[in-house]
Amino acid sequence: EAGVAQSPRYKIIEKRQSVAFWCNPISGHATLYWYQQILGQGPKLLIQFQNNGVVDDSQLPKDRFSAERLKGVDSTLKIQPAKLEDSAVYLCASRSQGVWAEKLFFGSGTQLSVL
Amino acid sequence: EDQVTQSPEALRLQEGESSSLNCSYTVSGLRGLFWYRQDPGKGPEFLFTLYSAGEEKEKERLKATLTKKESFLHITAPKPEDSATYLCAVTPNTGNQFYFGTGTSLTVIP
Numbered sequence: 001e002a003g004v005a006q007s008p009r010y011k012i013i014e015k016r017q018s019v020a021f022w023c024n025p026i027s028g029h030a031t032l033y034w035y036q037q038i039l040g041q042g043p044k045l046l047i048q049f050q051n052n053g054v055v056d057d058s059q060l061p062k063d064r065f066s067a068e069r070l071k072g073v074d075s076t077l078k079i080q081p082a083k084l085e086d087s088a089v090y091l092c093a094s095r096s097q098g099v100w101a102e103k104l105f106f107g108s109g110t111q112l113s114v115l
Numbered sequence: 116e117d118q119v120t121q122s123p124e125a126l127r128l129q130e131g132e133s134s135s136l137n138c139s140y141t142v143s144g145l146r147g148l149f150w151y152r153q154d155p156g157k158g159p160e161f162l163f164t165l166y167s168a169g170e171e172k173e174k175e176r177l178k179a180t181l182t183k184k185e186s187f188l189h190i191t192a193p194k195p196e197d198s199a200t201y202l203c204a205v206t207p208n209t210g211n212q213f214y215f216g217t218g219t220s221l222t223v224i225p
Contacts, residue, residue, distance in 0.1 A: 004158075031211055042121075042202055042215035043159070056212060091158055095211070103149055104213055106158030
């Protein structure tokens with residue numbers, strides 16, 4: 001079974017530039033999550049999709065971050081304009097649905113450095 | 116408010132020195148508690164799911180237990196390859212949210 005794919009693996013940009021990250025979840029997984037993980041901290045949820053609808057984006061800084069999930073499959077996360085404090089690893093995760101809680105499967109993440 | 120707290124933040128063990136990591140949680144109805152392992156530069160990797168108080172799961176040198184307020188990850192006779200950050204997460208009955216703690220960074224010294 002193919003895992004969660006993310007690209008790019010690394011990105012270095014200057015502040016005020018824009019950047020986009022891509023995620024392809026495991027086939028058939030209806031729920032997709034974007035997390036931000038700052039060095040030394042646990043993952044913080046940015047946005048959660050159920051199919052192509054947003055379930056929770058309460059912690060997404062909407063003045064600069066945006067995300068979409070086209071056709072309920074791939075997703076992109078964009079930052080425009082980037083700030084120094086956006087330097088972090090951006091993790092994408094997906095989850096199947098079932099009666100009981102199902103675990104998240106994570107991609108390897110995109111490491112963003114804002115200079 | 117749903118919350119997950121892990122302790123200690125960092126732990127250094129000699130090879131073979133057993134210990135436990137703690138995860139305390141506050142959630143409006145627990146659907147599941149998860150333990151993940153994260154190696155540097157990688158995404159978290161699933162270890163265990165626990166659903167109800169009293170439940171235990173084991174895998175090699177790791178054993179996870181759950182009470183109504185907290186979970187423990189017991190590491191027996193650890194090896195250097197067990198060095199990683201261990202993350203705890205909970206998902207509540209009210210939805211598909213997934214809340215993570217800040218993790219425990221484990222270093223096992225040969």
